[in-house]
Amino acid sequence: MSRLVVISNRVALPKQTQTGGLASAMNAALQEMGGLWFGWSGNIAAETGKELHEVEDGHIAYATIDMSKADHDDYYSGFANRALWPLFHYRADLVDYRRDHLEGYLRVNRIFAKRVAKLLKKDDVVWVHDYHLIPLAAMLRELGVENRIGFFLHTPLPAAGLLITLPRHRELLEPLASYDLVGLHTQRDLRALEDYFLHELGAAMRTGGRIRAANGRIFRAGVFPISIDTAEAVELAHRAEDSGAVGKLKASIDDRALIIGVDRLDYSKGLPERFDGFARLLRDHKDLRGRVSLLQIAPPSRSDVPEYRSLRRELERSAGHINGQYAEPDWVPIRYVNKSFGHKVLAGYFRVAKVGLVTPLRDGMNLVAKEYVACQDPQDPGVLVLSRFAGAAQELDAALLVNPSDLDEVSEALKRALEMPLKERRMRWQSMMDVLERNDITYWRNNFLHALMEPPKVKPEIYVQTPMTAP
Numbered sequence: 261m262s263r264l265v266v267i268s269n270r271v272a273l274p275k276q277t278q279t280g281g282l283a284s285a286m287n288a289a290l291q292e293m294g295g296l297w298f299g300w301s302g303n304i305a306a307e308t309g310k311e312l313h314e315v316e317d318g319h320i321a322y323a324t325i326d327m328s329k330a331d332h333d334d335y336y337s338g339f340a341n342r343a344l345w346p347l348f349h350y351r352a353d354l355v356d357y358r359r360d361h362l363e364g365y366l367r368v369n370r371i372f373a374k375r376v377a378k379l380l381k382k383d384d385v386v387w388v389h390d391y392h393l394i395p396l397a398a399m400l401r402e403l404g405v406e407n408r409i410g411f412f413l414h415t416p417l418p419a420a421g422l423l424i425t426l427p428r429h430r431e432l433l434e435p436l437a438s439y440d441l442v443g444l445h446t447q448r449d450l451r452a453l454e455d456y457f458l459h460e461l462g463a464a465m466r467t468g469g470r471i472r473a474a475n476g477r478i479f480r481a482g483v484f485p486i487s488i489d490t491a492e493a494v495e496l497a498h499r500a501e502d503s504g505a506v507g508k509l510k511a512s513i514d515d516r517a518l519i520i521g522v523d524r525l526d527y528s529k530g531l532p533e534r535f536d537g538f539a540r541l542l543r544d545h546k547d548l549r550g551r552v553s554l555l556q557i558a559p560p561s562r563s564d565v566p567e568y569r570s571l572r573r574e575l576e577r578s579a580g581h582i583n584g585q586y587a588e589p590d591w592v593p594i595r596y597v598n599k600s601f602g603h604k605v606l607a608g609y610f611r612v613a614k615v616g617l618v619t620p621l622r623d624g625m626n627l628v629a630k631e632y633v634a635c636q637d638p639q640d641p642g643v644l645v646l647s648r649f650a651g652a653a654q655e656l657d658a659a660l661l662v663n664p665s666d667l668d669e670v671s672e673a674l675k676r677a678l679e680m681p682l683k684e685r686r687m688r689w690q691s692m693m694d695v696l697e698r699n700d701i702t703y704w705r706n707n708f709l710h711a712l713m714e715p716p717k718v719k720p721e722i723y724v725q726t727p728m729t730a731p
């Protein structure tokens with residue numbers, strides 16, 4: 261059997277608490293099957309990629325490299341998180357494109373390629389992840405790597421009209437054709453990719469069979485909605501019922517209802533709007549004051565990027581303002597916590613909460629929405645209030661779907677969730693749980709890898725007609 265080699269910027273090294281969906285998901289995906297996971301160590305050093313840190317844990321081997329401060333600033337905090345991240349989340353207003361950031365991005369990708377190429381064996385199947393590493397396959401091909409290489413984009417992909425606003429977008433996106441398979445979370449993302457390739461890059465699309473382009477570069481793209489280790493989440497939540505952390509939380513909320521939100525502190529997650537939506541609920545329903553609290557867990561993320569720092573200040577102000585307006589000596593409306601928790605504790609918190617409030621303005625998938633559902637007590641499940649603009653809304657359509665910018669809609673959905681009869685809660689929960697039991701992380705991984713290894717004969721293919729520019 262071939263070895264799986266996963267390459268991503270973020271790696272969930274053993275015994276580290278990770279607060280990101282990619283790390284959670286790939287950790288779960290590799291646990292059962294094993295393989296090699298290559299990426300950034302999370303550490304800054306004098307030079308990027310000088311040393312290879314190798315660790316083994318069970319049947320997963322980890323190989324990571326440190327990054328220099330300058331490379332980290334240009335590649336990660338710069339081009340990846342100040343140009344691509346906002347653009348891919350439809351925030352063209354926040355895009356801060358700089359040529360030196362792009363150069364740094366390409367430089368780090370080249371270092372990744374050189375390091376990985378040396379580790380690869382002939383039959384390895386390579387799976388590259390996310391917007392940090394778009395040009396990696398093209399660079400590996402230049403180094404003579406002929407293995408099957410797949411790519412998965414964990415963020416949304418915006419419409420072509422937005423993609424073309426990025427300077428040198430062709431140079432960045434055309435190399436996607438060097439992958440054998442590109443995976444996206446939703447049909448909307450796939451349509452955006454097809455549209456961009458067909459109308460901006462002059463590619464042509466065919467159905468059925470394998471088609472070779474004149475330049476020999478062919479790739480396929482498909483929808484593979486990522487998921488969670490559903491069975492493990494169920495088990496964790498069940499066991500957490502008697503844990504100390506959950507006991508403390510329960511005692512502190514007494515007989516009040518708890519609404520929970522868990523997100524990295526990121527502007528894509530719609531946190532200011534969420535606080536305002538909750539405040540609208542309190543404004544419009546006096547009877548709920550003192551009877552419901554919002555617990556918002558928001559570990560800081562990407563703090564080197566100015567927008568993330570200003571978001572933090574904004575949320576501190578907003579939580580303070582709302583609490584000042586509505587709090588009583590024995591009740592605080594918003595419990596705002598800026599630290600991260602392990603999956604065990606979160607599973608218990610999700611089970612205690614009557615409502616899961618997941619309202620990103622845009623999100624590739626949002627695993628928290630799926631985790632909240634999986635962690636519910638089947639006899640007395642809570643209700644998920646979910647943004648229409650999270651990839652998860654495509655599958656979890658039995659949630660109460662909202663537009664996160666419509667504060668009245670969010671407030672009404674919260675009221676409805678808090679008052680929902682048991683029968684309706686069970687029906688909605690079961691319908692979502694059926695999805696999560698069918699499409700769990702193992703299904704997602706196998707589905708993608710199967711498609712990567714054995715290209716289906718009847719799926720649409722995109723092939724690029726124009727010659728590619730080397731990045």
Ligand SMILES: O=P(O)(O)OC[C@H]1O[C@H](O[C@H]2O[C@H](CO)[C@@H](O)[C@H](O)[C@H]2O)[C@H](O)[C@@H](O)[C@@H]1O
Nearest residue numbers: 270280281282390414415486623624625626627
């Ligand atoms: O690595 P960081 O910069 O700390 O950020 C954490 C991760 O954030 C993003 O996660 C995405 O992947 C999830 C799983 O597919 C998905 O559910 C979510 O909607 C996305 O936002 C990012 O794409 C990852 O690369 C980061 O590691």
Ligand SMILES: O=c1ccn([C@@H]2O[C@H](COP(=O)(O)OP(=O)(O)O)[C@@H](O)[C@H]2O)c(=O)[nH]1
Nearest residue numbers: 278279280281282284524600601626627628
């Ligand atoms: O304190 C925290 C906050 C979040 N998470 C995990 O981080 C992931 C977040 O993934 P999601 O897809 O919701 O969003 P992302 O952060 O990747 O954009 C989920 O598995 C969460 O359980 C965690 O382990 N501890």
